[in-house]
Amino acid sequence: MVSSLRGRNLSESPIRHLIPYANEAKAQGKHVFHLNIGQPDIQTPESARQAVKNLEQKIIKYGPSDGLPELKGVVANYYSKFNADLDPSNIYVTTGASEAIMFALLACCDNNDELIIPEPFYANYLGFSHLANVKIKPVTTTIENSFALPSIESFEKSITPSTKAILLCNPGNPTGQLYAKSDLIELAKLVKAKNLFLVVDEVYKEFCYDDEFTSVLSLDGIEEHVIVIDSISKVFSSCGARVGFLISKNKSILSSVNKYAQLRLCPPHYGQVLAIECYKNGQAYINSALEEYRLRRTILFEELGKIDDIKYYKPPAAFYNMVELPIEDAEHFCKWLLTDFNYDNQTLMLAPGDGFYYNKALGKSTVRIAYILNQEDLKKAIHCLKLGLLDYQKNH
């Protein structure tokens, strides 16, 4: 008895599929620096964890399918700082951004519809598109061009009668790029002219180190087109709480999302209790996290500068960097780091780059680095990478 073809054909997560090798390395007593996954080492806000401890409710009940009203209210308020005028009814609380992505694809696209995404992109867009039977049309961006938003012409060229939406990640995972307001305004015009949805994953919006972030929710005239994905996971270092958001002003989209939301009953209650306190009193926490990541970005940039023959750039936002290595098969290298490499009883785990591409060949020599470790560990990890690369090149 074999599983469905779609189950067998689904790609493994490039972020997680090497975990068994990492576990094996740990079992052998090696320390593994995890730069593979966007799991910050910063503490979840203490007051939010305390809010969960203080919960006096005696029945952990089903909540509303769209989320707790109090949470929807504080999130609507929070968006005013991004010049977005939201009503709580525009907001659906989801089980992480993951579920919001799935709902967005299901609500925008029918089977075999097309979705345009700049690549490299967050690997799980591929999986959710597969799940939702949506075809990805990638528009390639390059490290030489700092992964900037592709030209309007290149988007236009990818549009067919089956195109239903453009999906962006801004700030970018895995690239760390940040799209300029002027570029987004141009794209908004295209989206309007071609009657497309514009889905933007903005989960990294609080981490912009050089320029200001522009939410597509603040742009005039495309309210009917915009769907925003958000989450507490990264900004409040609460990945395990599984609380995200789907935000839109389009009533038809909201009506469909409502049905998908009812289908899975409700988002997790405890995570929502945590999230309410995060948004109520989180600004100081956000400021301090931003400064910490800014420092880490500098360290990563400096440390990468000590490695020969790699291509990298200084990402303006998020906490990722795509790096091109002087090797042919980054997947093999990442696995080798876990199985064969050892420096002072340490090694590191990276995410092979090809998992972030539709055209796998384009990412063959790249890796994604998440700079989510404290400064000292980050230095050690990149030093490991440098030595690992030298060792690997000698032997392969």
Place this chain on the structure above:
Amino acid sequence: MVSSLRGRNLSESPIRHLIPYANEAKAQGKHVFHLNIGQPDIQTPESARQAVKNLEQKIIKYGPSDGLPELKGVVANYYSKFNADLDPSNIYVTTGASEAIMFALLACCDNNDELIIPEPFYANYLGFSHLANVKIKPVTTTIENSFALPSIESFEKSITPSTKAILLCNPGNPTGQLYAKSDLIELAKLVKAKNLFLVVDEVYKEFCYDDEFTSVLSLDGIEEHVIVIDSISKVFSSCGARVGFLISKNKSILSSVNKYAQLRLCPPHYGQVLAIECYKNGQAYINSALEEYRLRRTILFEELGKIDDIKYYKPPAAFYNMVELPIEDAEHFCKWLLTDFNYDNQTLMLAPGDGFYYNKALGKSTVRIAYILNQEDLKKAIHCLKLGLLDYQKNH
């Protein structure tokens, strides 16, 4: 800009779509007895809520995609009481049974494959089949026959080359039926002969009032075919925690489920902490909940006996009952109860029966009653139903 056709075509939840009318009734000061949703009023185990309060973890991190190892371990142990010999690797922790159902359908069936389900069935099977592009072939059961498992011949007749699985809910939602071991053994033979998966939603297995429950995980020779869905929601009155399980020994299924699980990263952390304590020390709690529901079942049965011209039966398990009312349009009646009926400033909310049928016409006169209220409220609610019916019949 309109949503996808599939989003627009998805049915609304029969359990939840009347909620706006209930909210309106409450806003007018009416008390609404909720018999529409399987949300028990029994407290979540105190020691489990305390375990969440005691959590000292400073970062609410991503966990493993398959769930916390400790939870998988205690769940594997728990199943020994159902004569199922499980290894933790057979168990995937999911975000409620809802997600487990979705994963099971995706892993068993490709687009346009067929799934046989005895109807009436849990309404969300319809929604998840729609989401997964799987066609439902219903095999109808009737209240006259106590919603017993259909004959092997009727299953056989529904099998086509596209059939991939049979989906059962045992004990039954919305029927409260319990399938006998001998019937399950016969079905197991069919499943084996026809090379089908047998997916069984066993979330109500702790609530059997007359006879013993048989898990399909305890049947010999069909290990490759069986997928079980489970959840803490009902048994531990923890619906809002969103913790469920997908259990199988089929390696191909597990490999596909693993990829879907990685796609959504991990199940909610707090809910898993709650669940660990539930399974560790929950037997006394389960025993006392069982006795409470047994009493409620008796009360419901007695109170329904006071209403003229309805068809009902005494369900052997779960906490639901399908009741046939002497009216033509139960949907209209259920809405009317909320908008127009008032007895002593009280009314009740029921789930219209047609939402639990593939062939909607078959459920037109029925409602699902969830007996999840305390004994006194349950009496009041059914008294309301009696008066509401009389009033409705006079006026329609």
